[in-house]
Amino acid sequence: MAHIPDGFLSGTVMVGTAIASGAALAVAARRSRRDLAEREAPILGAVTAFVFASQMLNFPIGAGTSVHLLGGVLVGAIVGPWSGMLVLFAVLLVQALLFQDGGIASLGANTLNLSIISVGAGVLLYRWFLALVGVGDRRRVGAAAVAAFLSTVLVGGAVAVELAASGTIPIKPALVVVGGGHILVGVVEAVLTGAILATLLRVRPELVTVSAGARPVSRPLALGVAGVTALLAMAAGYVASTRPDVLEAAASRLGLAQQESVGATPFGDYGAPASGAWAAALIGVVVVFGLGWVVVRLLARGRLRA
Amino acid sequence: MSFRHVDQYAAVVSPVTRTVPTARLLGTVTLAAGSAALPFGAWMPLAVLFLAVLLIARAARVPARQLFIRTTGPFVLVFLASAGLLVLVPGEPLFTLGVLKVSSQGLERFAFVLGRASVALSAAVILVSTTSFPELLHAFRELRLPHVVTASLGVGYRLLYILVDELERLQRAARSRNAGTGSTTRRRLLVGITAAGLSRAFSRGERTHRAMLARGYAGDVPALFSQSWDRRSTLALVMLVLLVGIVLGGAHILS
Incomplete structure (x- = not known):
């Protein structure tokens, strides 16, 4: 449920998200004009039409279901984050008004999720990964794919929080069902973003390489951010709640909590054999970071066909 | 493809259409x-x-x-x-x-x-x-939506029909060649079509931009409705x- 329909959000959440989105779009409009000048209308018009049209193409993922491209990172990688946010907002506006896909009253929340977070966080992650792995066509594709996955998961988390804050669904099942569902959507988004970007780099490389307003993140800064992330995760280990997590709570509600687990894990309940929760958090961060790194490197070497 | 059926009551004179x-x-x-x-x-x-x-x-x-x-x-x-x-x-x-x-x-x-x-x-x-869509664009402008959004919506709306038609033509052409019969092949084909659509959207956007410059465009799309x-x-x-x-x-x- 990336596009939240009307009826799901409370008045407070609708107003709050509309104000936040409005402020972000105002900044984006100013920055976009500076980046693209008088070329902004035709370029952004073309990208708006493309995103809208491409969202009409559904990709089969099996079991009779299909998904379409969200396009946050793809658009951000081509026209830059500020213009990308405006493009996605224009698409959302047309979808809500003309096709009733996503609510009119919840347009603020949808803009926050699918325009500001999807493009803003997505491009930030994309540039961060590029700074870590270096610039090159295949690395670019890998970084975009990983950023697309993570930004989609972030969007799912934001939708879950908004639904819970509105009192529509309690936070735990919201995170499990909505947030969890976006993990699958994120995988498809990553594959589509990587594949389309790879094709684009082959046929029209100038569109990607001269993305407007691109300011590369320096490698020391990228490594510093990675270090801070690890420290934050370790600190979170100390302040983590001892109450059941979202999956445990949902399992309990569905009557599955009494069933025996399949097997023991080395870091059960986020505890490390030697040093406790902080060590488990550090190991978790390193493993996740390492997996992301491996995916990007494999994509960079062309071993995975996106 | 056409979206003209969407605003089919816009031309009907009624108390609603008489309001701005x-x-x-x-x-x-x-x-x-x-x-x-x-x-x-x-x-x-x-x-x-x-x-x-x-x-x-x-x-x-x-x-x-x-x-x-x-x-x-x-x-x-x-x-x-x-x-x-x-x-x-x-x-x-x-x-x-x-x-x-x-x-x-x-x-x-x-x-x-x-x-x-x-x-x-x-x-x-x-x-x-x-x-109608031009009327909606006029409303967006009156509500002080960022100029770049209304301008790109205006250009995007003109390109949208053409682009959707092109994507459909690309799909039809692929089907007529029996391409993409398998599920994986079909996914790859759709990715290729989408990327081709993006490339063509840019080409059309650039051509439109040149045509607009030739007509004296300086960053503002004039309103067609007032x-x-x-x-x-x-x-x-x-x-x-x-x-x-x-x-x-x-x-x-x-x-």
Whole structure:
């Protein structure tokens, strides 16, 4: 449920998200004009039409279901984050008004999720990964794919929080069902973003390489951010709640909590054999970071066909 | 492909089309936001808002059958999206579906969300049925939406028909060559078509840009539509805002 329909959000959440989105779009409009000048209308018009049209193409993922491209990172990688946010907002506006896909009253929340977070966080992650792995066509594709996955998961988390804050669904099942569902959507988004970007780099490389307003993140800064992330995760280990997590709570509600687990894990309940929760958090961060790194490197070497 | 069927009641003279597009847009937002802000369980206020929407549809000469048909598609999506509420909202179990317990609170919330969505969807369908896209663009400009958004919407709208047609042609051409019969091949083919669509969108955008520059474009797309605010529009909008405000206030006091 990336596009939240009307009826799901409370008045407070609708107003709050509309104000936040409005402020972000105002900044984006100013920055976009500076980046693209008088070329902004035709370029952004073309990208708006493309995103809208491409969202009409559904990709089969099996079991009779299909998904379409969200396009946050793809658009951000081509026209830059500020213009990308405006493009996605224009698409959302047309979808809500003309096709009733996503609510009119919840347009603020949808803009926050699918325009500001999807493009803003997505491009930030994309540039961060590029700074870590270096610039090159295949690395670019890998970084975009990983950023697309993570930004989609972030969007799912934001939708879950908004639904819970509105009192529509309690936070735990919201995170499990909505947030969890976006993990699958994120995988498809990553594959589509990587594949389309790879094709684009082959046929029209100038569109990607001269993305407007691109300011590369320096490698020391990228490594510093990675270090801070690890420290934050370790600190979170100390302040983590001892109450059941979202999956445990949902399992309990569905009557599955009494069933025996399949097997023991080395870091059960986020505890490390030697040093406790902080060590488990550090190991978790390193493993996740390492997996992301491996995916990007494999994509960079062309071993995975996106 | 054409979206011209969308605004088929825009040319019909009615009390709704006699108001300015900005008033119509603001009225739709008022109805959608008003219904969304109703507290859970406020059935009577919701019914009043739904009745108001039906009356507006009648005034706009949009037949009830047409309204029903055009809200059905989006309504099905809302229905599927809200089905999870049946089992995710905690409360007294009403009945079970396998391992899933449907609670009475979940059932009530599910029905109320669908009711709120029905009001908003119907209001949106009336808006787009009675308002053409250039009129909507004019309303966006009057509401001071960022210039870049209205400008790119204006250009994007012109390119959209062409681009969707091109994507459909690419799909048809691929099918005629029996390409993409397997599932994986089909996915790859769709990716290729999408990337080709993006490349063509840029080519067309660049050509459009050159043509616009040749006609003296300097960063502003001129409005194709102009209609200034009148007393009728102000009165209609104020009455609607008052109605929604009274219904909303009453619902919150009673809840």
